[in-house]
Amino acid sequence: MRSKYACRILIAAVVAVGATVFAAAPTKAEAWPRTDEKLWPLGALEKKDLAKPRPKPPFDLTGTWTVRVDPKDGGAMGFLPLPKLKPAAQALYDEGLRVNAQGKAFRDDTGACWPFGMPKWWNRVWPIQFMQYPTAIVAIQGLENSVRWIYLDGRGHANPDLIEQTYNGDSVGRWEGNTLVVDTSDLQPKRHWVMQGIPVSEKFHIVEKIRMAKDHKSFTVEMIMTDPENWEGEWRTTKTMEAVKGEDPVEGHCLPDLNEHILATDPAHNER
Amino acid sequence: MGGASGVAIELTMKNLVLRSTALAVVLAAALIAPGARADASRITPPHPNWTGVWVRIGSPSDPDVDQSKSPDPPSPTDESDWPPLTPEYLKKYRQITQALEKGERLNDPTSNCLPSGFPWMMNMPYPMEILQTPGQVTVIAEWMSQVRRIYIGAKHAENPDPTYFGDAVGHWEGDVLVTDTIGLKSDTNLNDSGLMHGQHTRVVERWSQTKSGVLEDQLTVIDPDMLTKPWVRTLKYKLEPSFHMMEYVCENNKDAAPVVAHKP
Numbered sequence: 001m002r003s004k005y006a007c008r009i010l011i012a013a014v015v016a017v018g019a020t021v022f023a024a025a026p027t028k029a030e031a032w033p034r035t036d037e038k039l040w041p042l043g044a045l046e047k048k049d050l051a052k053p054r055p056k057p058p059f060d061l062t063g064t065w066t067v068r069v070d071p072k073d074g075g076a077m078g079f080l081p082l083p084k085l086k087p088a089a090q091a092l093y094d095e096g097l098r099v100n101a102q103g104k105a106f107r108d109d110t111g112a113c114w115p116f117g118m119p120k121w122w123n124r125v126w127p128i129q130f131m132q133y134p135t136a137i138v139a140i141q142g143l144e145n146s147v148r149w150i151y152l153d154g155r156g157h158a159n160p161d162l163i164e165q166t167y168n169g170d171s172v173g174r175w176e177g178n179t180l181v182v183d184t185s186d187l188q189p190k191r192h193w194v195m196q197g198i199p200v201s202e203k204f205h206i207v208e209k210i211r212m213a214k215d216h217k218s219f220t221v222e223m224i225m226t227d228p229e230n231w232e233g234e235w236r237t238t239k240t241m242e243a244v245k246g247e248d249p250v251e252g253h254c255l256p257d258l259n260e261h262i263l264a265t266d267p268a269h270n271e272r
Numbered sequence: 273m274g275g276a277s278g279v280a281i282e283l284t285m286k287n288l289v290l291r292s293t294a295l296a297v298v299l300a301a302a303l304i305a306p307g308a309r310a311d312a313s314r315i316t317p318p319h320p321n322w323t324g325v326w327v328r329i330g331s332p333s334d335p336d337v338d339q340s341k342s343p344d345p346p347s348p349t350d351e352s353d354w355p356p357l358t359p360e361y362l363k364k365y366r367q368i369t370q371a372l373e374k375g376e377r378l379n380d381p382t383s384n385c386l387p388s389g390f391p392w393m394m395n396m397p398y399p400m401e402i403l404q405t406p407g408q409v410t411v412i413a414e415w416m417s418q419v420r421r422i423y424i425g426a427k428h429a430e431n432p433d434p435t436y437f438g439d440a441v442g443h444w445e446g447d448v449l450v451t452d453t454i455g456l457k458s459d460t461n462l463n464d465s466g467l468m469h470g471q472h473t474r475v476v477e478r479w480s481q482t483k484s485g486v487l488e489d490q491l492t493v494i495d496p497d498m499l500t501k502p503w504v505r506t507l508k509y510k511l512e513p514s515f516h517m518m519e520y521v522c523e524n525n526k527d528a529a530p531v532v533a534h535k536p
Contacts, residue, residue, distance in 0.1 A: 043324070043325050043512075043513045043514050043515055043516060044516075045323055045324045045325060045401070045403075045513075046324065046513035046514070047324075047513075048513075062405065113385070114523065115521050115523075129410075131403050131405055131410065133323075138401070138403055138410075138412070140410070140412070140419055144417065145412075145417050145418060145419040146417065147412060147417055147419070147517070147519070149516075149517060164518070164519075166518075166519035166521075167519065167521060168519055248421070248423070249421065250435075251435045251436060251437065253386075253387065253436065255386065
């Protein structure tokens with residue numbers, strides 16, 4: 001008798017806990033709200049914010065990672081497969097290929113030391129060092145020390161009246177099961193390209209779904225990019241990042257004065 | 273469409289990688305030494321944790337300072353606060369500061385969007401973020417998105433290539449973080465008035481926090497080419513928990529003709 005009641009109590013407890021857990025985890029990527037700056041007085045690294053109890057995350061990105069250069073996904077220069085480009089964007093892209101065939105760079109602002117921004121931030125060949133806290137991930141791309149802050153403390157995107165557009169965007173994230181879902185908006189469109197010949201507009205938006213491999217030696221970043229001015233629907237592409245062991249990050253800077261003989265910095269060979 | 277474009281991209285990208293869009297990198301990509309120095313297994317005993325966003329006291333970002341009432345900075349030619357320079361560097365610095373006072377601008381690589389580097393970056397006008405992780409202290413200066421890493425309990429790399437932020441190692445002496453930085457590029461300045469330094473500059477810091485919470489960075493610059501004796505400066509920071517670090521991009525000068533940063 002005692003064992004039967006104990007068993008029922010145990011089952012009820014398991015069901016109650018399970019219901020709580022599954023109720024807390026969003027089942028789909030809902031639109032991220034905007035946060036009134038006044039409602040969010042704490043910085044993500046403020047001790048009070050860090051000290052709040054939170055579930056243990058499914059994985060920790062802390063460490064150094066480098067992109068796996070795979071031509072199938074566009075490698076270090078692109079993001080494949082391409083979406084269906086809008087006519088103007090398609091024309092620009094085709095123009096870039098035509099110019100390349102002549103041995104020239106085409107509007108290569110990255111090569112001329114303008115910020116590469118998102119999503120190129122992922123596929124520069126310099127390693128990225130991540131530091132993960134319960135409330136935020138701070139990630140530093142080795143090239144130009146390009147920093148991303150991904151806020152995990154439940155805030156929405158910043159007030160658009162207060163925020164500046166940036167090349168890496170405003171990123172907020174949350175855990176959905178074993179996936180880290182990151183939403184990035186408010187990206188700066190000036191001289192900002194997804195890849196050669198494909199610019200971004202003010203409507204550019206990125207969702208990243210990060211999943212860690214079981215051996216924790218790599219993780220994938222599935223990117224879902226939308227920009228209704230430049231392509232139709234979603235541009236889906238996935239990059240794989242591999243753990244870097246035995247190396248410290250090195251400095252990488254784009255120094256125009258040292259870029260002699262590089263097409264992107266020679267106006268005669270970087271067609272506009 | 274996707275397949276043909278993919279092939280075209282691959283062929284074109286190979287050409288581009290070989291011929292054109294490689295960036296000029298300051299350093300060789302060689303590994304520094306086997307084994308990353310930021311070894312997570314080197315978890316040190318409990319020490320102060322300064323993780324957070326800090327603002328230099330008295331800087332333009334200090335919310336407690338009314339910048340409109342700040343006193344004018346001293347004249348660049350006022351030698352009362354100058355470091356103990358060797359005759360060679362004294363002559364050069366006088367030339368630079370006299371030109372500054374006339375309104376000329378000499379020797380400021382940051383005008384061309386080049387990093388200010390260390391230690392000048394610590395005299396920052398904008399906030400900095402300190403991130404303490406096992407074996408490493410990372411300092412991110414919002415100003416020009418500059419990053420330095422201090423490897424705790426590690427040794428200097430052998431013959432490090434000169435970099436903007438140097439090769440920095442550190443250790444704890446009680447609650448004081450002592451750091452040692454070598455391998456600094458010699459074509460950077462030590463401050464915003466064009467103070468140059470030599471090729472063998474070394475900077476030792478002692479970081480400590482006062483009872484009132486102020487974080488002090490006592491920097492000792494050692495440079496036998498430039499200085500007759502070590503030069504000590506102390507910078508002070510306060511925690512600003514509500515500050516958010518912002519992206520900083522130096523872009524306005526990129527299309528301009530380069531500022532002539534000639535050396536006198």
